[in-house]
Amino acid sequence: MKSKTKSVSAKFSDSNQFSRRQFLLASAAAPLGLATAVAHTKQANPKIQRIDVFPLRYPTRGYFKFFSGPRGSYGRGAVIVKVTAEGGVVGWGQSVPSPKWSYETLETTVIVLRDYLGPVLIGRNPLDIDGAHKVMDGALGPGFSTGMPIARAGLDIALHDLAGKLMGQSLSQMWNRPQGGPLTLSWTVNARTLDEADAIIDAGHKRGYSNFNIKVAPEAKFDVELAKLVRRREPDAFLWADANGGYDLSTALSVAPKLADAGVDVLEAPLRPNRISGYQQLKKQGALPILMDEGVVSSVELAEFIRLEMIDGVAMKPSRCGGLLPAKRQIKIILEAGLMWLGSGLTDPDISMAATLLLYGAFGLTKPAALNGPQFLAADVLAKPLVIKNDSAEVPSGPGLGVEVDEAKVIELMKKTKNSKKG
Numbered sequence: 299m300k301s302k303t304k305s306v307s308a309k310f311s312d313s314n315q316f317s318r319r320q321f322l323l324a325s326a327a328a329p330l331g332l333a334t335a336v337a338h339t340k341q342a343n344p345k346i347q348r349i350d351v352f353p354l355r356y357p358t359r360g361y362f363k364f365f366s367g368p369r370g371s372y373g374r375g376a377v378i379v380k381v382t383a384e385g386g387v388v389g390w391g392q393s394v395p396s397p398k399w400s401y402e403t404l405e406t407t408v409i410v411l412r413d414y415l416g417p418v419l420i421g422r423n424p425l426d427i428d429g430a431h432k433v434m435d436g437a438l439g440p441g442f443s444t445g446m447p448i449a450r451a452g453l454d455i456a457l458h459d460l461a462g463k464l465m466g467q468s469l470s471q472m473w474n475r476p477q478g479g480p481l482t483l484s485w486t487v488n489a490r491t492l493d494e495a496d497a498i499i500d501a502g503h504k505r506g507y508s509n510f511n512i513k514v515a516p517e518a519k520f521d522v523e524l525a526k527l528v529r530r531r532e533p534d535a536f537l538w539a540d541a542n543g544g545y546d547l548s549t550a551l552s553v554a555p556k557l558a559d560a561g562v563d564v565l566e567a568p569l570r571p572n573r574i575s576g577y578q579q580l581k582k583q584g585a586l587p588i589l590m591d592e593g594v595v596s597s598v599e600l601a602e603f604i605r606l607e608m609i610d611g612v613a614m615k616p617s618r619c620g621g622l623l624p625a626k627r628q629i630k631i632i633l634e635a636g637l638m639w640l641g642s643g644l645t646d647p648d649i650s651m652a653a654t655l656l657l658y659g660a661f662g663l664t665k666p667a668a669l670n671g672p673q674f675l676a677a678d679v680l681a682k683p684l685v686i687k688n689d690s691a692e693v694p695s696g697p698g699l700g701v702e703v704d705e706a707k708v709i710e711l712m713k714k715t716k717n718s719k720k721g
């Protein structure tokens with residue numbers, strides 16, 4: 299029997315090398331994980347006993363600028379988090395770092411979960427998710443905002459799954475909200491030429507998609523042509539442009555009206571988030587609704603940014619803001635301010651995707667969600683995949699996240715990760 303204290307382990311070394319001994323250890327735990335995933339007993343609050351983290355890379359299809367890693371590695375990095383309570387009930391979560399998107403990497407996520415955020419949760423009541431966030435605040439100091447939010451989101455999601463399973467409730471039941479869904483997904487156009495964009499749109503159509511997100515910046519001239527192309531091909535689509543902070547202010551001010559004329563509906567992250575006066579000017583210009591993404595991590599700066607009249611809305615993603623609990627608070631703040639929220643993601647693989655669908659369903663998202671995991675990822679770790687038909691994703695039902703993680707698939711994907719390359 300393992301000690302109850304500080305029982306946080308990475309199932310494989312930081313270099314992603316998976317030894318035979320580690321594999322056997324992890325394999326031995328697999329039947330337990332599967333058995334407990336469906337054992338949603340209503341037992342009285344057991345304590346968190348153990349946390350395991352599984353770093354891996356999901357294989358991908360198609361080009362996407364955020365997937366390349368160090369030493370030639372390629373794939374959607376993720377750390378799967380397994381939180382086990384006394385009595386053996388398990389909650390699963392997933393952290394989805396992307397070093398080209400923010401400073402969090404696969405390697406730092408493992409260290410933060412294993413050595414900082416994980417240990418402070420051992421022995422706590424898994425139903426106290428608010429309290430868990432408070433002790434995590436103390437375990438890793440903030441920067442401008444919450445420290446290492448993408449790592450933290452994995453634990454938050456696992457705690458939600460665990461709490462739901464312990465109570466025999468889905469997340470929407472826990473939140474006292476409707477389940478909602480199905481949700482319409484949009485197709486991401488990350489193109490380097492117009493010909494490539496045409497081919498990407500064709501591929502989206504083939505998969506049954508009719509709404510598109512375009513990745514723009516820094517080449518404003520190309521971006522306007524790209525927007526025109528997508529609008530010409532899809533007159534009724536919701537067309538959402540995301541610059542990922544890639545314009546400078548003068549370019550953003552000049553391109554926003556042109557993108558609006560080309561048929562773009564919203565402009566997300568035109569500037570780096572610390573360009574506060576720039577955001578104020580763009581909002582004041584009023585050419586397009588200005589949304590923030592990267593810059594909103596905690597509710598504190600969200601309220602500040604609204605007060606400072608920097609934004610018309612926010613592209614939400616639970617992984618960016620430390621998980622479901624903070625994301626839920628932020629949606630409420632946005633709604634109270636009468637602003638717009640859209641559903642976005644970080645090319646979330648299955649577990650993080652399930653959590654995100656549950657959140658957006660419960661809060662009645664109506665616009666197409668930029669959840670492009672199904673577009674770009676070529677593997678999953680679930681016993682039964684999420685139900686996605688064409689561009690329509692069902693909100694999972696059942697206790698917790700409503701999905702069953704197959705630990706053997708997790709282990710298998712970890713073994714393959716060492717040499718994961720573009721494919």
Ligand SMILES: [Mg+2]
Pocket residue numbers: 540542566567591592613642
């Ligand atoms: Mg974005």
